[in-house]
Amino acid sequence: MLRIDSLTTDHGQVRAVDRVSFRAEVGSCTAVIGANGAGKSSLLRTLSGLVKATSGSASWGDVDLLKLPTSEIVRHGVAHVPEGRSVIAELSVEENLNLGALWRGKDPDVAITKSEVLDLFPRLGERLKQGADSLSGGERQMLAIGRALMARPKLLLLDEPSLGLAPIVIEQIFHTIDTMRKATGLTVVLVEQNAMSALGIANHAIVLSLGKIVASGEANAIAADDSLRHAYLGY
Amino acid sequence: MSTLLSTLITGLSLGAIYSLMAIALILVWRSTRVVNFAQAGQAVFSTYIGLEIHRMTGSYWLAILLSIIVGGVLGGLIDLALVRPLLRRAGSGPEAAVAPVIATLGLLAVLQGVVGMFWGGELIKFPSAFSTAGLSIGGGKIPFSAFDLFTVGASLAVMLAFSFIFQRTGLGLSMRAAAFSPEVAQLAGVRTGRVRTIGWSFAGAAGGLAGVLITPTTFLAPNSLDLLLVFGFTAAVVGGLESMIGGALGGLALGFGLAFVLQYAGSSYTFMTAFVVLLAVLLLRPQGLIGKRGGRRV
Numbered sequence: 001m002l003r004i005d006s007l008t009t010d011h012g013q014v015r016a017v018d019r020v021s022f023r024a025e026v027g028s029c030t031a032v033i034g035a036n037g038a039g040k041s042s043l044l045r046t047l048s049g050l051v052k053a054t055s056g057s058a059s060w061g062d063v064d065l066l067k068l069p070t071s072e073i074v075r076h077g078v079a080h081v082p083e084g085r086s087v088i089a090e091l092s093v094e095e096n097l098n099l100g101a102l103w104r105g106k107d108p109d110v111a112i113t114k115s116e117v118l119d120l121f122p123r124l125g126e127r128l129k130q131g132a133d134s135l136s137g138g139e140r141q142m143l144a145i146g147r148a149l150m151a152r153p154k155l156l157l158l159d160e161p162s163l164g165l166a167p168i169v170i171e172q173i174f175h176t177i178d179t180m181r182k183a184t185g186l187t188v189v190l191v192e193q194n195a196m197s198a199l200g201i202a203n204h205a206i207v208l209s210l211g212k213i214v215a216s217g218e219a220n221a222i223a224a225d226d227s228l229r230h231a232y233l234g235y
Numbered sequence: 236m237s238t239l240l241s242t243l244i245t246g247l248s249l250g251a252i253y254s255l256m257a258i259a260l261i262l263v264w265r266s267t268r269v270v271n272f273a274q275a276g277q278a279v280f281s282t283y284i285g286l287e288i289h290r291m292t293g294s295y296w297l298a299i300l301l302s303i304i305v306g307g308v309l310g311g312l313i314d315l316a317l318v319r320p321l322l323r324r325a326g327s328g329p330e331a332a333v334a335p336v337i338a339t340l341g342l343l344a345v346l347q348g349v350v351g352m353f354w355g356g357e358l359i360k361f362p363s364a365f366s367t368a369g370l371s372i373g374g375g376k377i378p379f380s381a382f383d384l385f386t387v388g389a390s391l392a393v394m395l396a397f398s399f400i401f402q403r404t405g406l407g408l409s410m411r412a413a414a415f416s417p418e419v420a421q422l423a424g425v426r427t428g429r430v431r432t433i434g435w436s437f438a439g440a441a442g443g444l445a446g447v448l449i450t451p452t453t454f455l456a457p458n459s460l461d462l463l464l465v466f467g468f469t470a471a472v473v474g475g476l477e478s479m480i481g482g483a484l485g486g487l488a489l490g491f492g493l494a495f496v497l498q499y500a501g502s503s504y505t506f507m508t509a510f511v512v513l514l515a516v517l518l519l520r521p522q523g524l525i526g527k528r529g530g531r532r533v
Contacts, residue, residue, distance in 0.1 A: 088415050102423065
């Protein structure tokens with residue numbers, strides 16, 4: 001289980017994450033929604049050690065996420081796909097994928113993971129030798145997610161996978177995330193501005209505004225709450 | 236004809252050494268975004284160690300091996316003891332870009348001072364395992380010495396080894412990933428600090444080799460490799476500072492160019508020529524002769 005208690009993160013003078021507490025059960029999908037600048041990305045970046053928490057606690061199982069450097073967190077089953085199709089453009093598609101499993105060393109199962117990832121995203125399989133800079137936006141996002149999956153994570157932190165993508169591609173990616181979670185028991189924390197798509201595949205949702213949780217509950221209850229939508233989600 | 240041939244061969248031999256130095260500078264630049272001015276000091280230090288080993292054991296091979304190893308260890312230590320703490324303190328502000336460069340300049344002076352304290356400032360002849368006189372083939376002499384052959388061969392071997400490591404091994408992949416995108420690399424589990432230290436170490440080893448290869452044809456003194464630093468940096472800039480192949484080609488191009496200047500204008504013009512080339516590339520084509528337009532995405 002992911003347990004987050006009173007987590008607070010400062011960005012210089014700005015309090016980006018303000019006493020956030022929530023739980024995510026193993027195998028669940030939690031949507032973190034809210035407007036631009038609500039602190040969604042900062043929350044994930046704190047969990048993966050990219051920024052330091054000011055106070056509070058965050059743990060995954062018995063792993064204290066706030067104590068570990070970023071490169072070690074993935075070794076404890078937590079993979080983070082940061083915002084903005086985070087692939088390394090100078091490397092080939094295959095190298096980007098291999099990078100995700102480098103820390104697993106000579107683990108013979110890496111080849112199995114790779115074929116599973118390529119089954120999920122067959123487009124990547126057709127482009128293995130190409131430079132990652134030759135991919136379309138959607139393919140880059142698939143590659144970023146694929147790289148994270150190469151670590152065979154138990155907890156996947158996804159930051160705005162829909163950003164800047166065409167609706168049909170968004171639907172495809174969300175569908176893949178959903179099927180994969182149901183098939184493998186992966187736990188997903190999905191940060192999204194695109195609340196509608198995110199709530200569609202989430203069990204639970206929390207709504208952030210200026211770093212604070214302003215609402216939380218079952219995903220479909222949040223989706224049905226008109227006042228919430230108007231106030232924080234802007235549609 | 237034989238003058239032209241001899242000039243080309245001098246160019247190839249010099250170019251190989253400049254390429255090594257360029258690669259050393261590029262390795263550090265890619266991993267740390269620092270132009271390592273101390274590289275000349277590191278190479279001079281490891282070359283003096285090689286000289287000392289040669290005096291003690293009489294073995295040139297042991298000397299060259301130890302120079303490379305000492306160069307590598309020293310490079311790694313500099314990252315651990317100097318660059319890492321500096322980067323940690325400077326964070327990501329403007330100081331982070333400047334502090335390590337100034338530190339390497341300071342370190343250059345320190346290393347040259349230390350070398351001067353132990354070995355004195357006079358010019359020392361450095362031994363060579365091979366004759367630096369031209370080889371004879373079929374009765375005729377060609378302007379290519381056994382030492383030239385060794386220089387080109389050793390440089391090529393190191394470049395091929397680096398290229399194999401970078402393109403074909405997991406370590407190489409993590410080094411490239413850490414250079415292009417430290418954040419993504421860390422998220423993928425790459426221990427970027429360790430990888431950077433290895434980069435400094437490789438650079439130190441390449442610089443160490445460049446030092447022992449260039450010294451037999453000149454002489455050794457605490458600041459005798461300053462010119463090599465200038466030429467190596469020029470070669471690296473000509474190659475675009477980012478790619479190893481660029482650095483190798485830049486080194487060769489500069490080697491040939493300077494060999495012609497040496498032959499037809501005299502040695503007093505080489506330094507100036509290198510600076511003119513450096514300025515011309517920076518002004519006209521800052522991404523390097525083979526670099527991509529627009530440079531690196533950040």
